[in-house]
Each structure stands twice: as C-alpha cells, then as structure tokens.
Amino acid sequence: MQALVAFVLMIGISVGLTLASANAPAQAAHEHEDYDDMENEFEGDAEAIEYGRQRFARRCAYCHGGGGMGAKGPSLTKGKFKWSRKALTTDLVNIIMGGIPNTQMGAFGRTLDGDEVLKIIAYIRQETERVRVEAIRAAAEQAEAK
Ligand code: HEC
Known part of the structure; x- marks a missing residue:
C-alpha cells in the first residue's frame, strides 16, 4: 500500500514538472514579445x-x-x-x-x-x-x- 502511494506521488510530481516546464518557454516567449519593439523598415533607407x-x-x-x-x-x-x-x-x-x-x-x-x-x-x-x-x-x- 505504501509503495502504491509513493508510486502515485511520483507520477503526480513528474507530470506536474512536465507541465511546468512545458509552460515555461511559452511564458518566456510571451514576455519577450512584450518588450520587443516593432521593426521600422525605413531606418537606414x-x-x-x-x-x-x-x-x-x-x-x-x-x-x-x-x-x-x-x-x-x-x-x-x-x-x-x-x-x-x-x-x-x-x-x-x-x-x-x-x-x-x-x-x-x-x-x-x-x-x-x-x-x-x-x-x-x-x-x-x-x-x-x-x-x-x-x-x-x-x-x-x-x-x-x-
Ligand atoms: C505645436 C507644437 C508641436 C508640433 C507641431 C509637434 N509637436 Fe511633438 N511635442 C510638442 C510638445 C510641447 C511636446 C511635449 C509634451 C509634454 O511632454 O509636455 C511634444 C512631444 C513630442 C514627443 C514625445 C517626446 C518625449 O520626450 O517623450 C514626440 C515623439 C513628438 N512630440 C514628435 C513630434 C513629431 C514627429 C511631430 C511632427 C509630425 C511633432 N511632434 C509636432 C509640440 C509639438
């Protein structure tokens, strides 16, 4: 019984970690977008x-x-x-x-x-x-x- 609880916990934690890391890059990309400026194609022209x-x-x-x-x-x-x-x-x-x-x-x-x-x-x-x-x-x- 204890082994089963430990197993379920382990699965739960690894799924949680996977979800967290899958979310992280998307969030980072979005934050970057917020700071990104638009491009001015006429600069230097x-x-x-x-x-x-x-x-x-x-x-x-x-x-x-x-x-x-x-x-x-x-x-x-x-x-x-x-x-x-x-x-x-x-x-x-x-x-x-x-x-x-x-x-x-x-x-x-x-x-x-x-x-x-x-x-x-x-x-x-x-x-x-x-x-x-x-x-x-x-x-x-x-x-x-x-
Ligand atoms: C009638 C006067 C007037 C004209 C014409 C005018 N401006 Fe301004 N502009 C101002 C004043 C005064 C400010 C400052 C506003 C404040 O911060 O109190 C300002 C502020 C600005 C700012 C922001 C400056 C900063 O430090 O954030 C920009 C950018 C700007 N003007 C661009 C332009 C451009 C480009 C034009 C022409 C298309 C233009 N202005 C025409 C009076 C004018």
Missing part, C-alpha cells in the same frame, strides 16, 4: 529618411526645432523620451499619431499615414545617431587639444 526630413521640417520643426534639436517642444535627438522609457518605435508611432493629451503635442494620425510617421521616425533616429557621433568626436578633439 536614405530615400525614406529624406522624405521624413522634409515632412519633419514642415510639420514638426515649428515646435521641435530644426533637425529636431528642440525649441518650444522638446529635443527629439537625445535618444531619450519622457513618454517612452525604452525609446520604442511603437511608442513614438502612438505619440505622433495620437498626440499627448493636454499638451501642445497634437495628433497627426489624420494627416500623416503610418509609413510617413515611420519615415519621420527613421529621420529622427538618424539625427539622434548623428548628434551622438558628433558629441563623441567633439569630446575627443577637446581631449586632444589639452
């Missing part, structure tokens, strides 16, 4: 970025400054965003399409389509990288001058 630059100059620079360096609206080229802790493209799309309530940041979802917004973001990413590299270069030159 010179033609798309040029289009984004022109759109930005017309629709955004008025508040965010030339090259997105900041004016009465915040700089968009620091690689850091108040409204997206991880600087995700998904968040930027939502911000630009939907606006930020109770601020001057309006919703552009009616006047820009998804591709146009992604091209503007590709432009912002390129400017961010340019500003970053320029800052490193300037720091290196300053260090050399000493």
